Amino acid sequence: MEDVPGASVGGDGTAPLRQLLALQDADTLADQLAYRRRHLPEQAALDLVQSRLGEMDRARSIVAAERAELSVREGELESETATLVARSAAIDERSRSGSAGSYRDQQAMAAEIETLDRRRAELEEVELGVLEAAEPLDVELARIDAERAPLDAERVVLEQDVSAATASLEVEMAETAARRAPLAAGVPAPLLAEYETLRSRLGGVGVARLVRGACEGCHLALPATEVDRLHRAAAGEVAHCEQCGRILVP
Numbered sequence: 102m103e104d105v106p107g108a109s110v111g112g113d114g115t116a117p118l119r120q121l122l123a124l125q126d127a128d129t130l131a132d133q134l135a136y137r138r139r140h141l142p143e144q145a146a147l148d149l150v151q152s153r154l155g156e157m158d159r160a161r162s163i164v165a166a167e168r169a170e171l172s173v174r175e176g177e178l179e180s181e182t183a184t185l186v187a188r189s190a191a192i193d194e195r196s197r198s199g200s201a202g203s204y205r206d207q208q209a210m211a212a213e214i215e216t217l218d219r220r221r222a223e224l225e226e227v228e229l230g231v232l233e234a235a236e237p238l239d240v241e242l243a244r245i246d247a248e249r250a251p252l253d254a255e256r257v258v259l260e261q262d263v264s265a266a267t268a269s270l271e272v273e274m275a276e277t278a279a280r281r282a283p284l285a286a287g288v289p290a291p292l293l294a295e296y297e298t299l300r301s302r303l304g305g306v307g308v309a310r311l312v313r314g315a316c317e318g319c320h321l322a323l324p325a326t327e328v329d330r331l332h333r334a335a336a337g338e339v340a341h342c343e344q345c346g347r348i349l350v351p
């Protein structure tokens with residue numbers, strides 16, 4: 102039996118190739134786990150919920166800005182009204198105290214109070230209009246908040262789901278990585294280097310089994326004479342699929 106460098110002690114010449122196939126299986130599993138981690142259905146659902154929440158927040162901020170403007174206007178009107186009330190009370194106070202004596206003064210003060218009252222009534226009208234305009238905005242804000250609440254709760258649950266799914270995949274990935282190291286150690290360095298090159302070039306698959314006359318890497322059937330030659334080749338001889346170029350193990 103031919104001795105192949107790197108073959109396990111007492112093993113036959115095919116040991117490095119068997120080891121390489123086991124390594125390929127571990128690498129394929131690692132690639133699948135990494136793919137699943139990048140394409141978690143929980144993450145896709147979370148992304149959807151977050152984008153809907155984002156839309157709601159944008160809609161809410163437009164309404165809230167409009168409502169805030171009305172609140173400012175409301176404050177201005179209230180403060181103007183308070184000034185009028187204070188002024189009117191001061192004049193009233195003065196007219197009752199008798200400090201302004203003449204009939205003409207009394208008349209002037211009564212006229213001013215009347216003007217202030219008219220202005221106050223006008224402001225009350227305007228304020229009423231502001232409150233009326235604010236009402237549908239408040240309803241809309243409450244509606245958005247009510248709609249947002251369950252979606253927000255859904256987001257929290259999905260975030261937990263994503264964390265749990267990621268953690269579980271990471272455990273599997275760590276286990277696969279731990280299994281890979283001793284497998285790689287059992288493959289001679291030049292063969293391992295060739296495998297890595299092929300793997301990076303050929304979609305993650307560098308070595309394939311020959312199953313029922315077909316390469317499992319490219320799934321194409323090999324000519325019968327080639328299959329025959331592969332089966333009769335010396336144990337441990339590194340052969341390649343003539344169609345895809347992958348290392349082929351009969």
Ligand SMILES: [Zn+2]
Pocket residue numbers: 309316317318319320321342343344345346347
């Ligand atoms: Zn092939």
